[in-house]
Amino acid sequence: MCDTCGCNEKEGVKRIYRIQERITKSNEEIAEKNRAYFLKNGITAVNIISAPGSGKTTLLEKTIEALGDRIKIAVFEGDIETTLDAERIKNKGAFAIQLTTGGACHLDAQLVHKAIHEIEKMEEPPKLLFIENVGNLVCPASFDLGETLRAVMVSVAEGDDKPLKYPKAFKTSQVFIISKTDLLPHFDFSIEKAKEYALSLNPELKVFALSAKTGEGFDEWIAFLEELTSS
Amino acid sequence: MCDTCGCNEKEGVKRIYRIQERITKSNEEIAEKNRAYFLKNGITAVNIISAPGSGKTTLLEKTIEALGDRIKIAVFEGDIETTLDAERIKNKGAFAIQLTTGGACHLDAQLVHKAIHEIEKMEEPPKLLFIENVGNLVCPASFDLGETLRAVMVSVAEGDDKPLKYPKAFKTSQVFIISKTDLLPHFDFSIEKAKEYALSLNPELKVFALSAKTGEGFDEWIAFLEELTSS
Numbered sequence A, B: 001m002c003d004t005c006g007c008n009e010k011e012g013v014k015r016i017y018r019i020q021e022r023i024t025k026s027n028e029e030i031a032e033k034n035r036a037y038f039l040k041n042g043i044t045a046v047n048i049i050s051a052p053g054s055g056k057t058t059l060l061e062k063t064i065e066a067l068g069d070r071i072k073i074a075v076f077e078g079d080i081e082t083t084l085d086a087e088r089i090k091n092k093g094a095f096a097i098q099l100t101t102g103g104a105c106h107l108d109a110q111l112v113h114k115a116i117h118e119i120e121k122m123e124e125p126p127k128l129l130f131i132e133n134v135g136n137l138v139c140p141a142s143f144d145l146g147e148t149l150r151a152v153m154v155s156v157a158e159g160d161d162k163p164l165k166y167p168k169a170f171k172t173s174q175v176f177i178i179s180k181t182d183l184l185p186h187f188d189f190s191i192e193k194a195k196e197y198a199l200s201l202n203p204e205l206k207v208f209a210l211s212a213k214t215g216e217g218f219d220e221w222i223a224f225l226e227e228l229t230s231s
Helices: A009-040 A056-067 A084-091 A109-119 A167-171 A181-186 A191-201 A218-230 B009-040 B056-067 B084-091 B109-119 B167-171 B181-186 B191-201 B218-230
Strands: A044-050 A073-079 A095-100 A128-132 A149-155 A175-179 A206-209 B044-050 B073-079 B095-100 B128-132 B149-155 B175-179 B206-209
Touching (some): A009 A044, A009 A109, A044 A056, A056 A073, A056 A084, A056 A128, A056 A218, A073 A084, A073 A109, A084 A095, A095 A109, A167 A191, A175 A191, A181 B181, A191 A206, A206 A218, B009 B044, B009 B109, B044 B056, B056 B073, B056 B084, B056 B128, B073 B109, B084 B095, B095 B109, B128 B218, B167 B191, B175 B191
Parallel strands (some): A044 A128, A044 A149, A073 A095, A073 A128, A175 A206, B044 B149, B073 B095, B073 B128, B149 B175, B175 B206
């Protein structure tokens, strides 16, 4: 009990934890359904998590340019309100579905599940599905969407300490993308430090450092996706 | 009812809304207590919301350098895990309290309330209190901390469309700070567009465009804080 005002701090915190547990459990059940669907239909689903403005949509535009003629690609575009990003993806010729969360700060398995029903209407299902999460380095890390692979992205404009400050996204991902490397001369960002911090949290992470603008480091990323979808 | 797998989508969504309502209500009650405390003690509390890496801590460091000898300043440093930012603030000579959320994506009124008890131990209470929220442009917007003023910040590295994509932070703030303006030559960011988008959501917003690195636009920010705390 807090002596100044009589509020019961501990009880309030416990209540919120109980509520969070219930939300998480319900999400996990639907995520398993999504995962089973992807597996059954040979779809590699990549959940991309980053802060706002790290360049998720630009990465996807360039990836579609590089791979879209060889591999059937679809994109689920997570946004809170606008449909700007889905329009950008459609302009590149890929199948895109906008998932608008209406205020929520992350995609959840249920929203992805609804979008799967749209994929079922496609003549030929995609081989590679990108799920662009809401721009947020925190909450999306707690919500399994049933994805095959999770990629966390940080741009060099954000600072190399981000893995330490937002560890869950790094602990739960298999891939770490450092983006906008063409801007390195203007920022005090060390790729080595960012890698070291990220690998200290999760030694299994596969790291890519790339610039969607200049194409630097992009070949490795494309080769990785090709191998991922060929198996 | 979803016909493919029998899941009851609508019921799940309704349940989550009900849970969210309960969390919000409990937060509001504590926020009112915090607000009453700040008012009674003549403390101007500024809640700063932005994505990771927009430069919140750097802004505070420079603000303390410019104002700290005239105005007593304290900082509540919201972080998920590390105490790196509180150390940076303490090095500038201001009173800093680390609020570690232990995984949560935002500060809430209860965490701030606990830190208020630490302020009560100070010999002289601060005139100006900065509450640096967790780096997240989404969830913090939904949690009233009892602050006097809310400021949302976007760096020019993030893109000028951010107000449209994360509207709640802009609708609920009184101040909009565009940071890292020294980097404008390297980004396709229009200050005019960002302002226009933000003001279309909230015409009352006071906008500052500044660089903590070069000092550009910083005088207006400092003058604003001086006026705010003098009344």
